[in-house]
Amino acid sequence: MSAETITAPATATPEKLTKKILTADHPTWCPGCGDFAVLAVFYKVLEKLQIPHENIVCVAGIGCSSRFPYFVNSHGIHFIHGRALPLATGISLSRPDVHVFVFGGDGDGFSIGGNHLNHAARKNIKLTYVIMDNFVYGLTKKQTSPTSPQGFKSKTDPTGSIDRPINPMKQLLASGATFIARTHAAQVKHMMEVFERAILHDGFSVVECLSECVMFYEGSFDDSWPKKGGAFNIIDETQHDVKDDIAAFKIADEPSPGKFGVFYQVERPTKNAMEQKWIDDTQSKLGGVSQKEILKKRLETMR
């Protein structure tokens, strides 16, 4: 469906967006789950950016982290496991007036949804995707995920995982995402800065946010948490050119816990812009006929 066929609701209320307005259901995560901090920061960033309330759309797949849309008072969809991105792509392409946010876990994004991630990224769909990475399948009670480290003992690997985990930053760089960053749910200020930059990026922006599953993988991120004796190393952008993908690959190759911040950011035309141009050009070539007419004509040629 196109922007032409859906009429955006007439907006009468330029009311100030506040955390109170954005708060929906009480989150059902376990006490201490890292996802609470991600939600709190999301409210704060939206409050700061004052995105019109009616233009906020939250989409998610399945998982603990994917419950996110329930807890945000906005348009929201809790969709099929691993399929949030194709749905969000359709929303983004058909409704240029809204900002589409996608939330999910490492399993939802890198396992069952891994293929969709590659394609949404290479197409540079305009949306913001937050992957709450806890190195485990939380909702289904502790299975090995694509980011679980080797040796991780889980219900699917009782003697310890033998598979090499993926490197999310390297995978996203290879896929063609135009904004790629990494943050940590225990670093609220850093999370805020990264989320804000991701939201303001015109294209496919993706943030891996380490978010501890206290129930099934406690202590997983202690090595990157100064309070627990770890080191939170931030990328120094006076030394790193975020447009340099080779340099970004090198940073992504650093051993655990690695660096945090913006690895890569470039401007590249979005599919949204290119598709709209194609629609406009086609319409003017055909004498201003409607999109529906164009579609009808095309379908007739296929009979």
Ligand SMILES: Cc1ncc(C[n+]2csc(CCOP(=O)(O)OP(=O)(O)O)c2C)c(N)n1
């Ligand atoms: C098609 C399908 N396969 C498997 C499942 C079971 N399932 C639900 S959530 C999930 C993994 C969730 O892990 P992750 O995305 O990392 O989210 P978390 O719970 O850790 O936040 C799985 C395997 C499902 N719901 N649908």
Ligand code: SF4
């Ligand atoms: S099982 Fe883990 S990821 Fe799920 S809500 Fe509990 S702590 Fe969070």
Ligand SMILES: [Mg+2]
């Ligand atoms: Mg997970």
